[in-house]
Amino acid sequence: MKMPGNEKKRNIFFSFLLGNKERIRNKGSFQRLFQVLWRSWKRDLFSFAFNKYRPFLVFFLILCLVALWWFFFTGRWVATNDAYVTGNVIPVKAQTSGRVVEVLVESTQFVQKNQLLVRLDSLKQQVAFESAQHNLAMAVRRVEDLFNKARSLRHKIAAQKAILGRQRYDLGLYSSGSKAGVVxxxxxxxxxxxVAEIESTIRQLEDELRSTEAWIQKxxxxxxxxxxxxxxxxxxxxxALYRCQIVAPVAGYIARRSVQVGDEVSPEKLLMSVVPLDYYWVVANYRETELRRIRPGQPVKIxxxxxxxxxxxxxIVEGIEPGSGTVFSLLPPDNATGNYIHVVERVPVRIKLDPTELRKHPLRxxxxxxxxxxxxxxxxSVxxxxxxxxxxxxxxxxxxxxxxEELAGVxxxxxxxxxxxxxxxxQAENPNQAENSLSQKQQEIFPSPPSN
Structure with a gap:
């Protein structure tokens, strides 16, 4: 009868312990016996442990994989998909009220800085501008007349004072002569x-001089x-005339053009927007529980x-907003009303983009x-x-x-x-020459924004 393998091995081991030297004669036999026993026990042990503790081993293996994944991927990174690209959106509005007579650009068109976009009706402003020039000319002539009048009054006063001196001298002679019976x-x-009449005239002239000097003194x-x-x-x-021409405040792309020819515009109405695409950034809204590890200067993958x-x-993280979005909303929450619900707030984080990458792969x-x-x-530090x-x-x-620089030419x-x-x-010799020179100077000085 053939014995099972395990029983045979146990008999061999017992015979070795009892000193059966006939079957085990040397050191090599002992090593072979030990290897046979070790392989058998190892196979039996692994088979027993794997069959009995298989769920625990699988769970431990998964736990190790999760720990490694968290350490290399999740533990060092904080991610969110609540993020978007933002930048400057420059509004274009009129600085004066008027009717649109010409629109020179269209949406998605690129415009240069100070390029003419819209032109308003400027006939009324042109008339007012010419009237203001004439008023200034009249004011200058009026002031010149006041200076000349003051100068003339001083001369008259000096002349009257001279006459007064002579009359007083004559009065002295007449008084002495009347006493002597000569006159x-x-x-x-x-x-x-x-003498009294001349003194009164001098006082009147001095009053006129003071009234004139009140407008020109010092x-x-x-x-x-x-x-x-x-x-x-x-x-x-x-x-008012200069602002009838609406120009682009910055270089960029036209967006949301709503102005049309014939529209009556005012400074409150948005005509269009200019979006410069050479500088923008990312705003990522992270949960407040994730902010404790976010700091300015940390690298970001986007x-x-x-x-x-x-x-x-x-x-790269540039900074963190000083408050959550609800604080700056139109109707901030009031948690003291009694209807309080705890929610995890999100705080905007500003992220700077690489300009070189933006030039290669533009965003919107x-x-x-x-x-x-x-x-x-x-x-x-934050x-x-x-x-x-x-x-x-x-x-x-x-x-x-x-x-x-709107007043640079005026x-x-x-x-x-x-x-x-x-x-x-x-001017006294050739009065028309000055007028012609002024008209020519006005045409040279009055600037106009560059057109497209």
């Missing part, structure tokens, strides 16, 4: 009345209030839905993206954001010198009008 008393009385033709007031009115009329998984953007405002912040980097305007964008997108025009209307010997 009649009537002549002395007449001389006395002439001033010149350049800083007299009458001239300055007319100059300000001219500037106002100049601006995938845009427009390119899918074909391209990966790289960015409002596109959805997926962001992953690498929180294994330490970054810096109280020290890295947000700043790039120097190039600050010159192109955050400033428009056009609006601050000052020279005012100076020309004042010079042309001041009294001089040349």
């Amino acid at each position: 009649s008393v009537q002549d002395a009385v007449d001389a006395q009345w002439k 001033t010149t033709i350049w800083d007299n209030p009458i001239v300055l007031k007319a100059a300000v009115e001219l500037k106002d009329a100049y601006l 995938r845009a839905d427009i390119y899918g998984r074909h391209y990966l953007y790289h960015g 405002l409002g596109l959805s993206v997926v962001t992953k912040v690498n929180v294994s980097y330490q970054g810096q 109280l020290k954001p890295l947000t700043e305007i790039p120097p190039e964008a600050k010159k192109t997108d955050y400033s428009s010198p056009y609006f601050t 000052d020279h025009l005012i100076k020309s009008i004042i010079e042309q209307n001041r009294y001089s010997q040349d």
Whole structure:
């Protein structure tokens, strides 16, 4: 009868323990016996453990895989798909009311900075501008007349004072002569009345001089209030005419053009928008439970839905908004009303994009993206954001010198009008030459925005 393998092995082992030296004669036999026993026990042990603890082993293996995946992929990254591309949207509005007579651009069209977009009806403003020029010329001539009048009154006063001196001298002679009987008393009385009459005339002239000097004292033709007031009115009329031409404040693409020829526009009405696509960023809304590990300076991986998984953007956390979205909403929540529901708030995080990657793969405002912040980097304090305007964008997108230089030409025009209307010997000889020179100067000075 053939014994089972396990029983045979046990008999061999027992015979070895009892000193059966006939079957085990040397050291090599002992090693072979030990290897046979070890292989048998190992196979039996593994078979028993695998069959009995199989669910536990599978669970442990899955737990190890999850731990490794969390450590290498999830633990170092904080991701969200509640993110979108945003940037500057520059509104285009009229600075004065008027009727549209010409529209020069269309939606999606690229425009340069200070390019003419819309032109308004400017006939009324042109008439007001010409009237303001004439008013300034009249003001200059009026002030010049006041200066001349004051000068003439001083001369008259000086002449009357000279006559008064002579009459007083004659009065003294007549008084002495009447006492000596040389001159009649009537002549002395007449001389006395002439002195009183001249003194009254001098006082009247001095009052007229003071009244005239009240308009011109301590001033010149350049800083007299009458001239300055007319100059300000001219500037106002100049601006009204100048602003009938609506230009692009920045370079970019036209979006949502709503203005039409014939529309009556006002400063409150939005005509269109200009979107500069050379500088934009990503706003990612992270849950408040995820913000404790997000810091400015941490790298970010970004995938845009427009390119899918074909391209990966790289960015950096610039800063975290000082409040959640509900705080800055139109109707902020009031949790003291009694109807309180706890919800996890989301806080916007600003992420800077790489300009080189944006030039290769342009984006558009409002596109959805997926962001992953690498929180294994330490970054810096949330109280020290890295947000700043790039120097190039600050010159192109955050400033428009056009609006601050609107009066650049009118000052020279005012100076020309004042010079042309001041009294001089040349004007007295050729009065038409000054008028022609002023008209030519106005055409040269009055600027117009560049057209497309």
